[in-house]
Amino acid sequence: MTNTYILLISFLAIACVILKPFKISEYIWACAGAFILLITGFLSPSNVFSALAKGNDVYLFLVGMMLLAEAARIEGLFDWLAAHATRSAKGSAKRLFLLIYLVGTIVTIFLSNDATAVVLTPAVIAAMKAGKVKDPMPYLFICAFVANAASFVLPISNPANLVIYGDHLPSLSGWLSGFLIPSLISIITTFIVLMIVQRKQLLQAIQLDIPIPNLSNGGKTALAGILLSAIVLLACSAIDIPLGLPTFLAGLFTVIIIFFSTKRNPLSIAKSVSWQVLPLVGGLFVIVEGLSKTGLTQSIAAFLMQHTETNVTSATWGTGVFTAFICNLMNNLPAGLTAGNVILIANPPEIVRRAILIGIDMGPNLSLTGSLASILWLVALRRENLNVSAWSFLKLGIVVMTIPLILVLASLFI
Numbered sequence: 156m157t158n159t160y161i162l163l164i165s166f167l168a169i170a171c172v173i174l175k176p177f178k179i180s181e182y183i184w185a186c187a188g189a190f191i192l193l194i195t196g197f198l199s200p201s202n203v204f205s206a207l208a209k210g211n212d213v214y215l216f217l218v219g220m221m222l223l224a225e226a227a228r229i230e231g232l233f234d235w236l237a238a239h240a241t242r243s244a245k246g247s248a249k250r251l252f253l254l255i256y257l258v259g260t261i262v263t264i265f266l267s268n269d270a271t272a273v274v275l276t277p278a279v280i281a282a283m284k285a286g287k288v289k290d291p292m293p294y295l296f297i298c299a300f301v302a303n304a305a306s307f308v309l310p311i312s313n314p315a316n317l318v319i320y321g322d323h324l325p326s327l328s329g330w331l332s333g334f335l336i337p338s339l340i341s342i343i344t345t346f347i348v349l350m351i352v353q354r355k356q357l358l359q360a361i362q363l364d365i366p367i368p369n370l371s372n373g374g375k376t377a378l379a380g381i382l383l384s385a386i387v388l389l390a391c392s393a394i395d396i397p398l399g400l401p402t403f404l405a406g407l408f409t410v411i412i413i414f415f416s417t418k419r420n421p422l423s424i425a426k427s428v429s430w431q432v433l434p435l436v437g438g439l440f441v442i443v444e445g446l447s448k449t450g451l452t453q454s455i456a457a458f459l460m461q462h463t464e465t466n467v468t469s470a471t472w473g474t475g476v477f478t479a480f481i482c483n484l485m486n487n488l489p490a491g492l493t494a495g496n497v498i499l500i501a502n503p504p505e506i507v508r509r510a511i512l513i514g515i516d517m518g519p520n521l522s523l524t525g526s527l528a529s530i531l532w533l534v535a536l537r538r539e540n541l542n543v544s545a546w547s548f549l550k551l552g553i554v555v556m557t558i559p560l561i562l563v564l565a566s567l568f569i
Contacts, residue, residue: 158449161197164188165442169485172435173524181530182431185438192445206444207437213317214433215399217269220311221428222406223381224270226413229424230373232381233262233274237282242365244286248293248357249350251286255279255294256346259301265385268302268313272532273429280539286362292543293353295536299520299548300555302528304345306516308338311388311398314436315491315526319512321499327392333509337563341517344559352554373417380409432527436488443492452493456500463503468568470503471510475564478514479556483522486530491515506567513563520556523548 168188172181192198198206227233236258244251263271276298283291306313310320310330317324325333350357370378384405391401414421446452463470482490494511503511519525523533523545536543 157197160195161192161445161449162451164191164195164197165445166485168438168442169489172439173486180431182433182435182438185435185442187438189438189441189445192441198441198445198448202444202448203441206441209321209444210318210436210440212397212399213314213436215403216311216317217314217432217436218428219384219399219402219404219406220267220270221273221432222403222410222424223377223384224266224274225424225427226406226410227266227374227377227381228274228277229419229427230371230377230413230417231368232370232374232377233278234281235368235370235374237275237278238285238365238367241282241286241361242367244361246361248288248359248361251361252294252297252350252353252357253346255282256297256301259297260305260342263302263305264308264312265381267311268306268526268528269432269531271298271302272528273535276532276535277539280535280541282365285365288361289359290356291541293356295532295541296349296353296551299529299532300345300349301342302532303517303520303526304341304559305338306528307334307341307512309389310392311402313516315487315515316512317398318488318491319495319498319515320508321495322397323499324392324395324397326395327389330392333505334512336569337509337513337566340566341513341559341563344562345520345555348555348558352551371417373413373419376413376416377409380405380412384409429531435527439489439492443489443496446493447496452496453500455493456497459497459501459503459507463501463507467504467506471506471567472564474503474507475510475514475560478511479518479560480521482515482518483525486524487515487519487526509567510564513560513567517556517560517563520559521549521552 165188168184171184175181193203240254240258241251243254259271259275262275279294279298280291283294307316310316310324387401387405388398391398410421410424413419478490478494494515498508519529523529
């Protein structure tokens with residue numbers, strides 16, 4: 156019965172994180188689930204502390220990325236980029252679609268998919284207002300879909316990448332050799348499919364005369380910090396150094412430089428950071444630890460080992476598709492944490508590991524609740540009184556996620 160209770164508590168907590176009943180924030184539900192597992196004795200204090208400690212690298216990574224993203228947002232860097240993209244479109248809705256997609260791809264690759272959802276979405280909304288675009292949704296969908304489609308170009312492009320591989324993160328050269336071609340296919344095919352399904356909405360006119368805001372010294376500093384951070388993180392990946400601490404130091408260093416160059420209070424940046432993400436991730440780490448106590452991950456790992464011994468090709472396709480769909484039922488962060496534990500136990504062939512990561516990263520393009528980035532994107536829309544129903548997103552996501560996923564999984568065999 157103990158295992159049954161743990162499973163019930165864990166899945167109820169995850170369901171509440173996704174559905175957010177009573178409009179209570181996601182992190183509260185995750186922490187509540189973790190707390191219940193603790194006070195009921197299903198997890199000991201040492202189990203909880205051990206689970207929380209497993210996320211140290213992820214916490215540092217997230218804080219560093221959020222500091223970089225908020226510094227860039229407050230100093231107007233993303234508004235400046237979006238305005239340039241809108242003016243460069245020269246009145247062409249399709250050209251604007253391509254330019255915003257390119258900006259979203261770059262932000263996702265070097266700042267993570269959560270930054271694309273949180274920071275680029277408001278910038279695109281501002282650009283749509285400046286361009287007097289009647290229907291901004293085709294351009295806002297870019298922020299949601301490219302955040303996941305481009306999230307495995309580099310290890311730093313998605314926090315889920317860190318939790319899936321854990322301490323066994325490949326070197327940068329090893330990562331690129333396995334994921335560069337699939338990433339390019341993911342980015343290109345997602346763009347093509349999304350543009351096709353939105354083709355009717357891309358016939359609208361775009362304002363030609365777009366004012367370009369001045370990029371402040373702080374904005375220039377933020378841009379330099381992002382570029383320098385990207386170089387540092389690429390170097391750390393190349394020599395197999397965990398990315399959490401370098402990312403945190405890069406974000407902190409950028410904020411300090413902005414403080415000295417603009418005299419802006421660094422607390423204004425810190426206050427804008429979505430700190431609730433950290434207890435959300437911590438709570439999910441504890442919940443996944445509870446799931447591992449039930450033997451669920453061991454059972455899945457045993458099934459995976461048996462499947463890979465029988466047919467690696469079938470296992471690659473099966474795990475990729477399964478993880479892509481399952482992360483929409485339980486969000487890709489807990490799904491990624493569980494997948495990381497399964498991989499640690501099963502030690503499957505590298506091609507199967509890659510398929511699992513691709514499923515975890517691309518799968519959330521199916522639904523609004525598939526990833527933290529998707530949820531944050533939805534929150535950003537609601538702040539501007541823009542609403543997208545779960546059903547309308549699902550109808551779009553079935554096509555935009557499924558076709559690229561099939562092609563990307565097939566590319567693993569190249």
